[in-house]
Amino acid sequence: MSLEARLAVLVREAVRERYGVELAEVHVERPNDPTHGDFATNVALANARVFRRNPREVAGTLAESLASPIVEKAEVAGPGFMNFWLSAEALWDGVRELLEAGEGYGRRAAHGKPILLEYVSVNPTGPMTVAHGRHAAYGDSLARILEAAGRRVFREYYFNDGGNQIRLLGESVALRYAELYEESWPVSDPDALYRGEYVREIARDLRKEAGGRYLQMGREKALPEIGAFATRWCMEEIERTLNRARATFDDYFNEKSLYESGAVEDLIWDLKKAGHVYESEGALWLRSTAFGDDKDRVLVKSDGSYTYMAPDLAYHRDKYQRGFGTAVDVLGADHAGYPPRIRAGLVALGIPEDFLDVELVRLVKLMREGEQVKVSKRAGTFVTFDELMDEVGEDVARYFYVRSSHKTEMNFDLDLAIRQSDENPVFYVQYAHARIASIFGRAGASPKKAGEFPTGDLAPEERALVLELLDFPRVVENAAERREVHPVPTYLETLATRFHQFYTVHRVLVEDEVVRGRRLALCAATKVVLRAGLELLGVEAPEKM
RNA sequence: GCGCCCGUAGCUCAGCUGGAUAGAGCAGCGGACUUCUAAUCCGCAGGUCGCAGGUUCGAAUCCUGCCGGGCGUGCCA
Numbered sequence: 277m278s279l280e281a282r283l284a285v286l287v288r289e290a291v292r293e294r295y296g297v298e299l300a301e302v303h304v305e306r307p308n309d310p311t312h313g314d315f316a317t318n319v320a321l322a323n324a325r326v327f328r329r330n331p332r333e334v335a336g337t338l339a340e341s342l343a344s345p346i347v348e349k350a351e352v353a354g355p356g357f358m359n360f361w362l363s364a365e366a367l368w369d370g371v372r373e374l375l376e377a378g379e380g381y382g383r384r385a386a387h388g389k390p391i392l393l394e395y396v397s398v399n400p401t402g403p404m405t406v407a408h409g410r411h412a413a414y415g416d417s418l419a420r421i422l423e424a425a426g427r428r429v430f431r432e433y434y435f436n437d438g439g440n441q442i443r444l445l446g447e448s449v450a451l452r453y454a455e456l457y458e459e460s461w462p463v464s465d466p467d468a469l470y471r472g473e474y475v476r477e478i479a480r481d482l483r484k485e486a487g488g489r490y491l492q493m494g495r496e497k498a499l500p501e502i503g504a505f506a507t508r509w510c511m512e513e514i515e516r517t518l519n520r521a522r523a524t525f526d527d528y529f530n531e532k533s534l535y536e537s538g539a540v541e542d543l544i545w546d547l548k549k550a551g552h553v554y555e556s557e558g559a560l561w562l563r564s565t566a567f568g569d570d571k572d573r574v575l576v577k578s579d580g581s582y583t584y585m586a587p588d589l590a591y592h593r594d595k596y597q598r599g600f601g602t603a604v605d606v607l608g609a610d611h612a613g614y615p616p617r618i619r620a621g622l623v624a625l626g627i628p629e630d631f632l633d634v635e636l637v638r639l640v641k642l643m644r645e646g647e648q649v650k651v652s653k654r655a656g657t658f659v660t661f662d663e664l665m666d667e668v669g670e671d672v673a674r675y676f677y678v679r680s681s682h683k684t685e686m687n688f689d690l691d692l693a694i695r696q697s698d699e700n701p702v703f704y705v706q707y708a709h710a711r712i713a714s715i716f717g718r719a720g721a722s723p724k725k726a727g728e729f730p731t732g733d734l735a736p737e738e739r740a741l742v743l744e745l746l747d748f749p750r751v752v753e754n755a756a757e758r759r760e761v762h763p764v765p766t767y768l769e770t771l772a773t774r775f776h777q778f779y780t781v782h783r784v785l786v787e788d789e790v791v792r793g794r795r796l797a798l799c800a801a802t803k804v805v806l807r808a809g810l811e812l813l814g815v816e817a818p819e820k821m
Numbered sequence: 822g823c824g825c826c827c828g829u830a831g832c833u834c835a836g837c838u839g840g841a842u843a844g845a846g847c848a849g850c851g852g853a854c855u856u857c858u859a860a861u862c863c864g865c866a867g868g869u870c871g872c873a874g875g876u877u878c879g880a881a882u883c884c885u886g887c888c889g890g891g892c893g894u895g896c897c898a
Binding site: 353686765 | 825827843860892
């Protein structure tokens with residue numbers, strides 16, 4: 277049990293004993309100001325009405341009757357806060373627990389229904405851009421955080437390698453391919469073609485593999501094959517990039533399979549049967565307004581083809597049918613209109629409203645020399661995720677992405693990112709880890725064995741460090757609950773600060789064996805948490821820098 | 822027009838879902854290495870938390886209305 281939770285129990289018991297009142301919630305928090313104790317609670321203030329007494333008086337009474345080996349001192353402060361100072365034993369107990377858990381510290385055992393986390397899901401029409409990078413970094417880190425917090429997570433990538441976009445890619449490649457042989461290739465709409473350099477690259481690879489074969493055969497027959505080659509090429513490229521960025525998936529789900537399995541047809545049929553669709557103007561509409569949507573949506577167009585909504589709805593129903601308790605979709609903010617209608621469709625199918633949880637990732641605004649860079653995949657004016665990693669490295673890229681909430685728009689100043697990559701806060705955190713590794717290198721002791729039974733009073737810097745260390749499980753759980761990744765980097769930076777401060781003031785490798793053992797224990801504990809935290813972000817914890 | 826999201830230091834962002842004097846990092850200024858890594862530490866300066874009301878012991882946080890920005894509002898995905 278966390279220290280907060282234990283204190284909350286003590287306070288609740290004291291309240292019951294002295295006032296005969298059972299409080300539903302006791303809020304214990306860590307004050308910003310260390311002179312306000314290790315922990316504080318506002319029960320006396322928050323429940324002034326229940327007690328019908330002066331909050332300071334209540335707090336005083338409670339502080340007096342609070343007797344526990346974990347509390348060294350409890351006092352009243354301000355308008356009626358109770359401030360707690362923990363005993364050294366309680367803090368060392370926490371550190372020992374941490375060291376015993378090792379890499380498992382802050383990780384909860386798996387519980388509950390599995391979550392299907394869908395992220396990135398970019399269609400294979402080109403390389404990943406810096407915008408996609410944010411999705412990969414956020415999605416993968418979120419998966420790691422959820423897993424650490426005990427959620428079972430299945431990571432899925434949904435893609436479509438058929439359809440209009442792909443045909444255009446095929447034509448784009450075919451045109452470049454023909455050019456290599458100084459021949460022409462008729463295209464349906466020259467303005468709609470993809471223009472990036474990668475299109476030529478695909479064309480060259482196509483020539484390498486197939487020679488001029490596709491020019492000999494009929495163009496209509498060749499095009500689908502070229503398109504397939506191009507998509508495969510792009511998909512491999514994307515997977516390589518994801519791999520490099522340390523973002524992994526359990527499954528790549530192809531939209532096509534929904535048609536092949538009949539899932540889309542079944543969906544339409546079931547909705548018809550349930551009476552949630554109607555025909556109008558030759559199209560088939562979903563009565564989504566009956567389920568909270570702004571307007572009804574077309575499922576089958578008047579030309580008989582499906583809108584994107586049909587397979588998407590079938591896909592989400594499939595997620596539900598596979599037994600997942602929650603589906604988390606990580607989508608771009610330009611899909612903001614999407615959640616209400618999919619949710620409406622799901623509810624129409626009898627699936628609980630809260631099954632779908634959509635996290636919208638804000639766009640990445642690229643800046644170069646103070647100017648916004650217009651990004652267009654079609655026009656080929658984009659910066660790829662790979663290029664970014666080439667410039668700043670994988671660690672910096674991943675850390676930079678998740679440092680701010682996915683919900684806020686991000687200004688990505690390329691010049692600044694490259695120029696300042698040396699000063700990136702990720703190095704600040706990594707440096708703390710490397711410093712500790714260096715100490716253990718000199719000490720000739722392994723972090724595991726170091727200071728198995730630390731005891732004694734803690735200096736202010738040591739106390740601050742321990743309190744920060746023991747906060748890690750709470751941070752992880754909180755991040756998982758909120759589906760936010762950025763609390764982790766924020767936490768790691770604070771932890772690194774606490775360590776650097778400790779390191780500056782206290783020498784670890786001293787003669788006194790007790791003191792040395794105690795400080796080594798703190799180093800070992802810090803190392804464990806830094807590594808575990810960085811692991812959640814997919815960032816390396818270097819032994820040396 | 823309507824619906825969501827955002828507005829915190831010069832810049833990039835935190836602020837634990839109502840607490841005590843609003844915090845970091847960059848950038849600026851000034852200090853600290855004969856001692857475990859100075860990619861560090863300490864100090865100074867920097868703020869009408871977009872504006873105006875409201876709720877209460879207490880508001881950056883919750884409610885309402887404005888102002889400013891973004892996104893959505895397709896038989897596109």
